[in-house]
Amino acid sequence: MKKKNTSFYINKIWINVLLWILVIVVIYPLFWIFINSLKTNQNLFINTFNIPTDPLFSNYVDAWNMGLSGYFLNSIIVGSISILATVTIGAFCAYGLSRVESKWKMMIYYLIIGGLLLSPQSALISLYRILEFFHIYNTYLAMILPYIAFRLPFAIFLMYTYFKDFPKELEDSALIDGCTTFTTFTKIVIPISKPILSTVSIMTAIFVWNEFLFAMVFLEDSKLYTIPIGLYNFKDALTTNWTVLLAGIIIATVPIIILFLFMSKSFIRGLTEGSVKG
Amino acid sequence: MNKKILVLLVLCLLVISSFLYAADEKVQIKFLHRWTQYMDYFEEIVKEFEEAHPNIDVEMQAISNDPFKEKIKIVLGTNEAPDVFFSWPGEFTNRFIRADKVLDITPYLEEDGWLETFIPSQIAPFIYEGKYYGTPFRLDGKVFFYNKVLFEKAGIEKVPGTFDELIEDCQKLEKIGVTPIAFGNIKPWAVSHYIGTLNQKMVTDETRYTDLDPAEGTWTDPGYVEALEKYVELIPYFNDFVNALTHDDARATFFNSNAAMMYLEIVEVPELEMYAGDELKENWGVFVFPDIPEGKGNQNYLTGYPEGFVVSGTTKHPEEAVEFLKFLTGKTAGKLEVEMLGWINGIKNVVGPEDNVPKGILETVDLVLNAEEMVNWLDSSLSAKVWDAYSVQLQMLTDGYSTPEKVMEAVQKAAAEVRKEFE
Amino acid sequence: MRKKNKTYLLYILPALLFIIIFVYVPIFQNFYFSLFNMNSYTDKWTFVGLSHYLNIVKDPIFYTALKNNTLYAVFSLIFQVGFGLFLAILLDSKFVGKKLKVLFRNIYFLPSLISITAVALMFYFIYNPNIGMLNGFLDMLGLGQWKTAWLANPNTAIYSVIAMSQWQYTGYIMVLLLVAIQKIPKDLYEAAEIDGASEIQKAFHITIPGVKGMLVATSIITVIGSFKLFTEVYVTTGGGPYNTTQVLGTYMYRSAFLFDEMGYGSAVAVIIFIITFTTSLLQIKLSNRNKG
Incomplete structure (x- = not known):
């Protein structure tokens, strides 16, 4: 019994030490970026490891005023419209698919789900021409429409699986009571489906938050830039002004981390159910 | 019940179309340059130009240097092509000239002595096959x-x-x-x-x-x-x-x-x-x-070669675009350019003894003006x-x-x- | 009933249109584009048949890109899936306290939330030869001779980019596996304990078989992700130094938007399509087999 205890403690120690080391590996770079974002450029070139004695928050103000505020707003606009549209259009479609009786049903289903297999990159060049054809190159819609289209297959896949297994008794009784399919769906199905809707929303939010390639190719006007592409442009505009760039990175990072701290459970659920990154 | 969806769809369409057609009676000129760090100057130029030309509305955009080289090609292929845009003379511009994306401004230059206002060595780089396609914005060496x-x-x-x-x-x-x-x-x-x-x-x-x-x-x-x-x-x-x-x-x-x-x-x-x-x-x-x-x-x-601006070959408003080009690379703007940015444009005698221009700028500019011939930047000439x-x-x-x-x-x-x- | 069916079809229609116009049409159009010589700013198209594909196969940069995507996939499998599984097993073991478990999980997960661009810019700074963190550490440890320009040295650049992604995504894959581990019925472990199984035996005989489905899924996600790579490389190295870090995504972008060869770029896009499409098909096949 005693022997088992020693080996238990030895295991416990090395495992915990390893896990704490990894915590440092994850956190220290972030911390290092943070302390350097509070320095003047001159101090940065002298020492990057000390903690500044008089932290300089003006870097944050500069970064914010250099356009980050606009990029934030754009990300929020593009993100919220994309989320709203993906959830709405996707939910209607998934619900329709799960209830319709038609010989085309499975074909349509596979056509939609097939979209999952197609990578956005291989559509880039012709999408650019299509957006041009619709005269929406260099507008919010140039991002929003492709984002919705490329998020829909997965959203529908998740919601379809959810609605399919949904107990039909409630709906049937509502339909008998004279409700239309529309009110049945919005009043009865939607309220009980909140978890899956929030999963889809979080997935879409993270996608928009990250998307770089479409935003770079489909936009010209810096007033429309979202955060990723705006931050990237900072790199060019601030070649010698490192500390402001670092402050910009921190500003762009903090909101999602705060959001995560408050709702880590639904984030993790959202990301594990929607386990498709990028 | 279907009506609701129909209403929704129509609403969507309305929102979409409102993005597309912003009604405006003024002539709108799109202007694209590559100096994101000097927006103040360009905003001032646009403001002064618009005051002098109340019927023209200049919509300015800027993309920083390296992305500009990639983006300009994409933008010129779209309906969003800017009417007046920055370009480096040489093959960088020539390929666009061959694709009819740059306007031949020779007639405008020859019309009212506009051509004679430029330092000959500084406008010459903008000639392609005997025609003028742009005007110099700043000289360089x-x-x-x-x-x-x-x-x-x-x-x-x-x-x-x-x-x-x-x-x-x-x-x-x-x-x-x-x-x-x-x-x-x-x-x-x-x-x-x-x-x-x-x-x-x-x-x-x-x-x-x-x-x-x-x-x-x-x-x-x-x-x-x-x-x-x-x-x-x-x-x-x-x-x-x-x-x-x-x-x-x-x-x-x-x-x-x-x-x-x-x-x-x-x-x-x-x-x-x-x-x-x-x-x-x-x-x-x-x-x-x-x-x-x-x-x-x-x-x-x-x-060293001058950099300049050209007019789009697909512009719907060539007159107005040329008018803006004339102002942008003209004497008034040139004076402001020296004052705010310390750059000299291609106009003769932009700065006189009365202007308080730092000696360092004048001396280095003289090197350019006295050079036997200028050699184009290798990257933009290939x-x-x-x-x-x-x-x-x-x-x-x-x-x-x-x-x-x-x-x-x-x-x-x-x-x-x-x-x-x-x- | 019939009328209701029509309504349902109407519900389906908007999504279907979206997907057809913005997903299917471009992808099929792309096949067509790949047969032409065209660029972004002229309307002159010339039919060239399959010659773009023949040129791609002759281009050494294509093989560099393919090699880099593959390297990326291999390292990601080892770190994100392999090491991620190891971490998940450790976290789920009795050696880690309950509260610590949640803390570790959340901290490891954190980097995956930061946008790729922000992470890439952070590492661009961390790898800076003069003031970066990495060379700073090497100096502190007295290993100054190992200092290099991590992203500009052809021998280290692609590995530096790969390392960055492992930092960002190992925790994410670990969480996916951890969720799967937690779904394994507890009585399996209890039974094994009664039989006197060690922790290692339990891991190999219960945990790993129990998360086989998720292991396949995460492996495929990782591999597909490796072939869709763009932002990580574009922001840190842009494909340089001297094209040693090109991946298929940046190779396509470069052809289409830097060299004005949209047809050639489309052909590269078709190749990316074929690779990701077949990998995805494989995923479906494998995950179906695992279910059944």
Whole structure:
């Protein structure tokens, strides 16, 4: 019994030490970026490891005023419209698919789900021409429409699986009571489906938050830039002004981390159910 | 029940279409430049222009230097093409001219003496096949800037007149523990300035002009390899990590007196006067790239080309666009340009003795105006493909992964592919 | 009933239209584009048949890109899936306290939330040869001779980019596996304990077989992700130094938007399509087999 205890403690120690080391590996770079974002450029070139004695928050103000505020707003606009549209259009479609009786049903289903297999990159060049054809190159819609289209297959896949297994008794009784399919769906199905809707929303939010390639190719006007592409442009505009760039990175990072701290459970659920990154 | 959906769809369509058609009676001119860091100046220009032309509305956009080179090609293919946009004369612009994306402004220039307002050497670069396609916005030239204090410390009495003297001076500087030449080449346009200069000095004009023509260029003259051999001689005197540093990173070391020289554009004088350390600010000088006596090229040429603006070949408002171009590169704007940015445009006598222009700017500008001939930047005078082959190899050469012969082999191969496109 | 069916079809229609116009049409159009010579700013198209494909196969940069995507996939499998599984097993073991478990999980997960661009810019700074964190550490440890320009040295650049992604995504894959582990019925472990199984035996005989489905899924996600790579490389190295870090995504972008060869770029896009499409098909096949 005693022997088992020693080996238990030895295991416990090395495992915990390893896990704490990894915590440092994850956190220290972030911390290092943070302390350097509070320095003047001159101090940065002298020492990057000390903690500044008089932290300089003006870097944050500069970064914010250099356009980050606009990029934030754009990300929020593009993100919220994309989320709203993906959830709405996707939910209607998934619900329709799960209830319709038609010989085309499975074909349509596979056509939609097939979209999952197609990578956005291989559509880039012709999408650019299509957006041009619709005269929406260099507008919010140039991002929003492709984002919705490329998020829909997965959203529908998740919601379809959810609605399919949904107990039909409630709906049937509502339909008998004279409700239309529309009110049945919005009043009865939607309220009980909140978890899956929030999963889809979080997935879409993270996608928009990250998307770089479409935003770079489909936009010209810096007033429309979202955060990723705006931050990237900072790199060019601030070649010698490192500390402001670092402050910009921190500003762009903090909101999602705060959001995560408050709702880590639904984030993790959202990301594990929607386990498709990028 | 279906009506609700219908209403929703119609609403969607309305929102979409409202994005598309913003009603406006004014003539709208789209204007694109590449100076995101100097928006104040351009905003002022646009404001003054709009005040003088109440019927024209200028919508300005800016994309910073390196992304601009990628983005301009995409934008010109769309309906969003700007009416007036920045461009580098040379092959960079010529390919757009060949695709009818740039307006021939010769008739406008010849109409009311507009052409005569320009310094001839500064508007000439905008000629393609006998026609004018743009106007100069700022003149520029590449010279060595040096730190007089460090030169003195190293015992260098006069600036180098020949390439061999330059190497000797580098050795002297190295002896006192100073980086002789600051150089940042993460974006290889920086090395193009060295190689463009060396090529010109080593190769005859005739060969060089033939090779710059994408339909003719073979790049087989041995002078190109010799030019690269000269460059290789310089490499030991650069700072470490040349290909990992941006031009601005490297320039900061020169500004802080940690490096003794740097090959810079004269348009960087205002930045030097603003950001350099006190020591350099009081003690800087310039010298032109030293002669290479054995070189076949004219040793009195200066590398540097004006940059300018052109009018879109697909513009719906050519009159208004040209009007804006006239203002943008004209005398009034030119005066403001010197005052706010320290740059000189291509108009004759933009600054007179009455203007309080820093001496450093006037002196360096004189180097450009007195040069026998200007040599275009290598990167913007080459087709994208040839320049890519060249630049990749030049970065490898700088790191010791290539040789002058291999560089030119790659260039010759790329040039052959490009020639095929013109057959 | 019939009328209701029509309504349902109407519900389906908007999504279907979206997907057809913005997903299917471009992808099929792309096949067509790949047969032409065209660029972004002219309308002159010339039919060239399959010659773009032949040129791609002859281009050494294509093989560099393919090699880099593959390297990326291999390292990601080892770190994200392999090491991620190891971490998940450790976290789920009795050696880690309950509260610590949640803390570790959340911290490891954190980097995956930061946008790729922000992470890439952070590492661009961390790898800076003069003031970066990595060279700073090497100096502190007295290993100054190992200092290099991590992203500009052809021998280290692609590995530096790969390392960055492992930092960002190992925690994410670990969480996916951890969720799967927690779904394994507890009585399996209890039974094994009664039989006197060691922790290692339990891991190999219960945990790993129990998360087989998720292991396959995460492996496929990782591999597909490796072939869709763009932002990580574009922001840190842009494909340089001298094209040694090109991946298929940046190779396509470079052809289409830097060299004005949209047809050639489209052909590269078709190749990316084929690779990701077949990998995805494989995923479906494998995950179906695991279910059944």
